Amino acid sequence: MSLATLPKIELHLHLEGAAPPAFIRGLAAEKGIDLRDIFTEDGGYAYRDFTHFLSVYEAATSVLTGPDDFARLTTAVLAESAAHGVIYTEAFLSPDFCGGGDLGAWREYLAAIREAADRAEASDGIVMRGIVTPIRHFGPERAKPIALCAAETAGEFITGFGIGGDEMAGKLKDFAWSFDMAREAGLRITAHAGEWGGAGSVWDAINDLGVERVGHGVQAIEDPALVDHLAETGVVLECCPGSNVVLGVFPSWESHPIEKLRTRGVRVTVSTDDPPFFRTTMSYEYGRLADTFGWDEEIFAQLTRTALEAAFCDEATRETLAKKLEPSI
Numbered sequence: 001m002s003l004a005t006l007p008k009i010e011l012h013l014h015l016e017g018a019a020p021p022a023f024i025r026g027l028a029a030e031k032g033i034d035l036r037d038i039f040t041e042d043g044g045y046a047y048r049d050f051t052h053f054l055s056v057y058e059a060a061t062s063v064l065t066g067p068d069d070f071a072r073l074t075t076a077v078l079a080e081s082a083a084h085g086v087i088y089t090e091a092f093l094s095p096d097f098c099g100g101g102d103l104g105a106w107r108e109y110l111a112a113i114r115e116a117a118d119r120a121e122a123s124d125g126i127v128m129r130g131i132v133t134p135i136r137h138f139g140p141e142r143a144k145p146i147a148l149c150a151a152e153t154a155g156e157f158i159t160g161f162g163i164g165g166d167e168m169a170g171k172l173k174d175f176a177w178s179f180d181m182a183r184e185a186g187l188r189i190t191a192h193a194g195e196w197g198g199a200g201s202v203w204d205a206i207n208d209l210g211v212e213r214v215g216h217g218v219q220a221i222e223d224p225a226l227v228d229h230l231a232e233t234g235v236v237l238e239c240c241p242g243s244n245v246v247l248g249v250f251p252s253w254e255s256h257p258i259e260k261l262r263t264r265g266v267r268v269t270v271s272t273d274d275p276p277f278f279r280t281t282m283s284y285e286y287g288r289l290a291d292t293f294g295w296d297e298e299i300f301a302q303l304t305r306t307a308l309e310a311a312f313c314d315e316a317t318r319e320t321l322a323k324k325l326e327p328s329i
């Protein structure tokens with residue numbers, strides 16, 4: 001079994017956070033912006049701790065200023081994902097960073113992103129769908145125009161609504177208005193919870209927002225009743241173990257709860273979150289999971305089946321993906 005070429009489905013990827021360092025360096029050079037400080041000698045992103053990570057992330061993404069930049073970003077990110085066997089990816093897109101939440105501007109950014117995604121699908125066979133996310137620490141009022149952007153552009157490409165940003169800021173229930181609007185527009189619902197927040201934050205995402213999936217959600221392991229609830233209801237966790245280990249949510253791969261959650265019947269999936277920032281790829285995640293927990297072909301096949309079932313795409317796309325996966329799942 002070659003883990004690198006195994007076809008994969010990724011459900012949790014921040015488009016800007018997936019920007020390859022060489023792409024950001026090139027764009028900064030074109031624009032005459034000096035970003036030398038944010039790169040290591042071997043060309044990766046350089047940061048000391050979580051706070052520094054946030055400032056390096058902000059500096060890197062500050063060079064992305066127009067629809068054309070986002071089109072080029074999409075091309076670079078999808079090429080990288082496809083190189084690691086990803087055949088379907090769902091990317092978080094933030095209208096806050098694509099036109100400041102203005103609907104007209106958002107439509108222009110989205111058209112550019114979509115065009116790049118269509119080109120990548122034609123050349124590399126990778127399918128992309130978008131999940132619109134307001135930024136939690138910008139507050140619930142700021143989320144409303146973002147929800148409107150999501151609702152107005154919901155369709156074949158924009159299929160989900162989530163929330164990113166600082167998980168410790170404010171309460172999820174204060175965003176219910178925005179989530180209701182997204183749901184009424186036919187969008188599927190996920191939310192970051194249970195990464196930095198405890199099991200209670202996962203309960204909030206379930207009870208206050210009615211999520212079908214939880215971004216991370218791994219702190220659920222603290223609460224046996226929640227683990228049972230997840231297993232019984234089939235709410236899917238978008239686990240990103242490499243991200244959690246690098247950011248210190250868990251001290252090591254061995255201590256990451258993904259295997260415990262899986263064996264207790266929780267529907268887990270694997271994604272990379274902001275891969276170059278965490279020096280990871282989907283192949284690397286698979287390799288570490290195989291090494292750490294002895295995951296074999298059957299377990300990876302189950303993982304992919306779960307991700308396929310939980311993907312926020314239409315049924316025709318799901319069937320096409322299932323056909324591509326047939327020999328491996």
Ligand SMILES: [Zn+2]
Pocket residue numbers: 012014164192215273
């Ligand atoms: Zn995330």
